[in-house]
Amino acid sequence: MAIHRMDNVGIVVDDLAAAVAFFTELGMELEGEAEAEGTVPDQMLGLDGVRSSIAMMRTPDGHGKLELTQFHTPAAVTTGPLDPPPNTRGLHRVMFAVDDIDATLTRLRRHGAELLGSVARYEDSYLLCDLRGPSGIIVALAERIE
The missing domain is CATH 3.10.180.10 (2,3-Dihydroxybiphenyl 1,2-Dioxygenase, domain 1)
Incomplete structure (x- = not known):
């Protein structure tokens, strides 16, 4: 099945x-x-x-x-740090493909998003970054370089 x-x-x-x-x-x-x-x-x-x-x-x-x-x-349970680092075991990140990583970051910063590091270039393929969004959610963004 x-x-x-x-x-x-x-x-x-x-x-x-x-x-x-x-x-x-x-x-x-x-x-x-x-x-x-x-x-x-x-x-x-x-x-x-x-x-x-x-x-x-x-x-x-x-x-x-x-x-x-x-x-x-019942109230949500928090175990460990409220904003765990990206290498914490378990599900912790959601990635989205975007057209323009800089414009997306500008828009999301108005909603409290903070970069965890910086925008990185992966070869000649992608611009990538991780940011922390609401409730400590880590969101990754990927822009394909063409």
Whole structure:
């Protein structure tokens, strides 16, 4: 049996509105918002009393999605440093291909984005960078050099 597709990547955030604004500025589209509570999220997550707000964001081509979730109850858990370094084990980065890395950085800085290092050139192929966005999310950008 094979999988059909990767449906989405879930990211827990502390400010859903700020995260939606950030990813909208990046170029993603808000597909929908919902409140989740009751038996289904409790069973699925193995938690009691789940109440959360969810925003589903999609890339313009419709193939990539991020599910942004803000937990109201139980409160989101933080383990380790709030802004872990890029070499921390586990899922911690989402990468997007962009047309203009400098223009994208300018727009995202208005939403609090901070470069982790600097924009790097990979051979004659890409400009690359990592930045920290809302809730400490590391977002990587790649601009193809043509």
